[in-house]
Amino acid sequence: MNAVDPSLEASLIADWRTYPIVADLVDVKPREQALDTLWRDGRISLFHHQWLRDNCACNQCVYGVTREQLFEIVDVPEELHPQRTRIDEQGHLLIDWQDGHRSRYHPGWLRAHAYDEASRAERRAQRPQSRLWGAELGEQLPQFDYQAVMEQDDALLHWLLAVRDIGLTQLRDVPTREDVLPRLAKRISFIRESNFGVLFDVQSKADADSNAYTAFNLPLHTDLPTRELQPGLQFLHCLVNEATGGESVFVDGFAIAEALHQETPELFHLLCETPVEFRNKSRNSDYRCLAPIIALDAHGAVSEIRMGNFLRGPFDAPAERMPAFYSAYRRFIGMTREPRFRVQRRLEAGQLWCFDNRRTLHARTEFDPASGARHFKGCYVDRDELLSRIHVLQR
Template sequence: MNAVDTSLEAPAIADWRNYPVSAGLATLRPSAERLDAVWSDGRVSPFHHQWLRDNCPCSRCVYSVTREQLLEIVDVAEDLHPQRTRIDDQGHLLIDWQDGHHSRYHPGWLRAHAYDDASRAERHAQRPQSRLWNAKLNEQLPLFDYQAVMEDERALLDWLLAVRDIGLTQVRGVPTAPGSLQAIAQRISFIRESNFGVLFNVQSKADADSNAYTAFNLPLHSDLPTRELQPGLQFLHCLVNDAVGGESIFVDGFSIAEALRQEAPEDFRTLCEMPVEFRNKDRHSDYRCLAPIIALDAYGAVSEIRIANFLRGPFDVAAQQMPLLYRAYRHFQALTRDPRFRVIRRLDAGQLWCFDNRRTLHARNAFDPASGARHFQGCYVDRDELLSRIHVLQR
């Protein structure tokens, strides 16, 4: 390998993550439109010239402070190609472009972003996977200690991973003073404010602006399906619970959706494709959102459930589709009532639920407000904040 004149090269700027070298660059095979990298384990990764130039990490192409890209690919020639390529003594790929620009790529970074079939399949297999659950979670509920989560980064990460992958957790030993919820929610990030406030009080009251603030039975639902972006995480913290009734009920909406996909693919497809309007209105606000009940991500996996029967507007689809939508909707609702999917727990003072509101549907049995005090506080944190916090902790 030839030595490189480092005076010609700006130092490479890494992003905030680390990229271990699982396999080194062995040889390079140039062609008209791309450079094929042969790795020490035999894998061959094609890198097109435009992709390589687009991802140059030098200080002219990436701002060293923010580590965000400066280069726009339209500003380089479409037929740009390397004048010279080689592997340096540290195993980096070096490219001298025909316009005089110089690029240096770390082998770990290249391997982590390679787009040959094997590398893409490897990355896909490493993506976080939702762990579907049913009524058996009653015996396997993820439990966490408040003090540990507040003081220890490892305990915090364990909790957040459970929230991400399972979508339902309980934290115990939480102080019961009003407002205590704010501190643990902010261990993740800032709280998402809504028309119900930063922290909202879940109590029975005469002038309720939501069925949640009554003593009624509250059927399974996601919160704020009336918003374009439903809150990602919901916290419910019990300050006092001396009333008879009011047990919490949860089902894994992703499990329900997958059961529907297996048992009735047409119904599943209907709920993925036909939009439903949800409405939330009071004297001072009027929120509406039209969206399907089941949303899929770019890989075809279920990524969101949007449902609250008490906030649903009349169905508005073509006449020939109306029977299909009702059949699918009834099927979904029936599955949420199936005991095999339901987790039922009473929340006591000093305990809180933290769950994925866009996945885990929650409900509450009716309670008797005359039998004792019942006061919960709640708040929301967006799912993006959870994922960001996990990434930073894992770094």
């Protein structure tokens, strides 16, 4: 096998991941503005010249320490084209460009980023899928051992994948000390601070600045819908729970959105398209955010639910749309009350909820503060931190 040309010695991949070679490159055929590459399994992937030049990973185009791009495509002519293309003995695609630059592409990386329709369909199929749930999750609740999560990366990954895909998990055998929660959260990443602090205490307070800090029934909601970016993950660690009542209630907002889409699509679209102003007012702060109740991602899938009836202002919609919007809003809240969607469990001392606050709506039944102590410790970690930690653990 021939040695690699020293001028091409560089990282072939501007990434920290590895890319298995699922099929060898066997031929390259030129087009006017692109190359057709033929794979051993018969697939043909077209790569445009600009795309290939834009993704050169040589040490002139990518800084090897950070693996971030130095090159900008505007710095070469738009009509740039190869003078010579070939597949080397290691199976890499080599290109000599008309301006003298030389690029080398790893076949595993090329296949993983190919944008022919078959390759794009494969990537769509490999995207993580939310596992929708209803009342049956009460009997199948994902439960994890605290000590294993703290000490073993494979147990940590198993837990985080459940948080990502299901959106509601419980940890057991958690020490009932106040220093435990921040240590657990930092197994993922840093904690997100809010106006309620880095950590917050969920217990009845005479001078409460949120209904969460009362003994009232707390309806289903997401936390901080008043923020441009709602917190991703919410942790609730039970230190003591001797009070009568105060059970936790959860519903899968994604499952309700999907059911609404199937049963009354016109109401679903109203909740996706009509912004609602959510407000959180106290003596010292005033947070407001205008956003729809159901948000869709770039692929058209439900990515976020924003709900807090006790944290919203009057609806502001065109007069002709207002009756229909109220129908949609009433239907959504009505569905959260249907037994088919609800999971209701009491959290005991030494147990901990971790759930996706931008998906899983949570509530609390009324409790009697005179019947015994009830103290939960809480905090937030953003969803981006969860996904980053999963990617690092997987690679």
